[in-house]
Amino acid sequence: MDDVRWLTDGEQEIWRAYMTASVEFSAYVDRQLRRDSGMPMAYYEIMVRLSEAPGRCLRMSELADASLFSRSRLSHAVAALEKNGWVHRRPADADRRGWICALTPAGFEALAAAAPGHVTAVREHLFDVLTPEQLDTLREIGRAISSGLRTECDTARAEDAAACEAGDAERGTAAEEDGSDDPRGMAGAC
Amino acid sequence: MDDVRWLTDGEQEIWRAYMTASVEFSAYVDRQLRRDSGMPMAYYEIMVRLSEAPGRCLRMSELADASLFSRSRLSHAVAALEKNGWVHRRPADADRRGWICALTPAGFEALAAAAPGHVTAVREHLFDVLTPEQLDTLREIGRAISSGLRTECDTARAEDAAACEAGDAERGTAAEEDGSDDPRGMAGAC
DNA sequence: TACGTGTGGTTGAACTTTCAATACCAGCGC
DNA sequence: GCGCTGGTATTGAAAGTTCAACCACACGTA
Structure with missing residues (x-):
């Protein structure tokens, strides 16, 4: 019960900075x-x-x-x-x-x-x-957190997710046409 | 209208990694x-x-x-x-x-x-x-984003926030007592 | 063919958040 | 004192989200 690894002051600072910004x-x-x-x-x-x-x-x-x-x-x-x-x-x-x-x-x-x-x-x-270095790190941080969340109890899910890759059938009936100029949809739009 | 600085593919990747993780x-x-x-x-x-x-x-x-x-x-x-x-x-x-x-x-x-x-x-x-280096960077990233949001139109707000520091009056009537053991409230609890 | 199980998707109710409107009070100028 | 302006907090309605059923269908098995 009391073997909780509480946050140190430094960690607390990081946590607050992250949460606040987010x-x-x-x-x-x-x-x-x-x-x-x-x-x-x-x-x-x-x-x-x-x-x-x-x-x-x-x-x-x-x-x-x-x-x-x-x-x-x-x-x-x-x-x-x-x-x-x-x-x-x-x-x-x-x-x-x-x-x-x-x-x-x-x-x-x-x-x-x-x-x-x-x-x-x-x-x-x-x-x-942000600086380019910070942005690089941000990408890595994001990846690390996301992949950390896909472990543990979710391991099961991750496993059968591997066998997944189908699902590209149907969809043929393409959306209504639209004289738009952006060839790649709205990618780049975040 | 079309001088929008769209995201590059690399930026897109960073953005998605960040948003997903968050x-x-x-x-x-x-x-x-x-x-x-x-x-x-x-x-x-x-x-x-x-x-x-x-x-x-x-x-x-x-x-x-x-x-x-x-x-x-x-x-x-x-x-x-x-x-x-x-x-x-x-x-x-x-x-x-x-x-x-x-x-x-x-x-x-x-x-x-x-x-x-x-x-x-x-x-x-x-x-x-995350590694210690990534955590350090995360703190700096958080600070940079937060302080970036406190500029621009919000400049006004930031200005009079400087003159602020009062507000520590009243509060004397302390909360009900509570035989708790944690001397610093629940700090460290995130 | 019939059954049991699992997936895809929706629904309604309870809850949370936003938005705009409101009430109340402090502080200031006159 | 009186009215003004601005700050403090609440309210109700609308919008969005969660949670726990629920229905319909697919798939494997007997």
Whole structure:
């Protein structure tokens, strides 16, 4: 019970610095998106993932994994996006349990309109304030934390995740056309 | 309009690594707290701040600043904490606009019970997976981002924040006694 | 073919957060 | 004192998230 390895003062300092920055930064970015584009960051995230996918559409479960959403959260979020006309659901043709979520032209436009402000916010408050070395380290830190979370009890999950790689079927019915100029979806938009 | 400095592929990689880790990590920590202690991380955060304050109490506005909550969010959260009996509000005696929020003995106990699991989660998934050099850099990264966010339009705020340092009045009516053993509140508990 | 199990996805209720509006009080100028 | 301006805190409604069922279908097995 009392063999807890409490944080030292130095660790405490690191922890607070990290948490504070992380909370402040994401609050800033989220407010920027809500204010300037009327969408929370979570929706932006979903639409970016869709925009990068072949045909600008993904199965719900793939979209959930890509955007780190729980299935339930994604269902609700997609329902809201659909109400906005930014996204559209249709049944998957190979597996009758599944649904394909596709970005609509209006959704792509909304995303394209939101991206410049968002990217600018990220650049100014993340990339411009850190040195190249710090940025390198940040990438490594991110990787280390993420991979650390995929161990332990989750080991089981990690194991059968290895056997995974299918799922690229269906999706053929490509999203509605859209005379857009960006050949790679909205990649680069964060 | 098109002078947006889009992210390069390398920057994209850094951004994704950071965001992924940040989201996964905080989701993990939050779920750990909810599952094992029945409180969201936000509540834990509030109670830690209170536990560290002299007399284990703070004015609502000070608490909001300390925990990075908006005032409205804090009002709602404290209302919930109060319903749980973990916290208690009384009017500030010097300034009749203000309210003092105090940690109750039950609140302190709940915090003390939650801390070991939380600290362990943080240690195992943050401190144990990073090298000392990475941790040093993480602290600097945090500081750089936070201070970068306190410039620009917020410059005004930063200015009058300098003139601030009062606010240590009232608070005398110290929180209910509590035969606890930890002399420094719950500092070290993250 | 029928059954049991597991996956994909949705739903409703409870909870949390945001946003805008409100009430209340302090401090200042007159 | 009186009105003004600004700070402190709360409120209610709307939006978003979590949690625990739940339904429908796929797949393996008998």
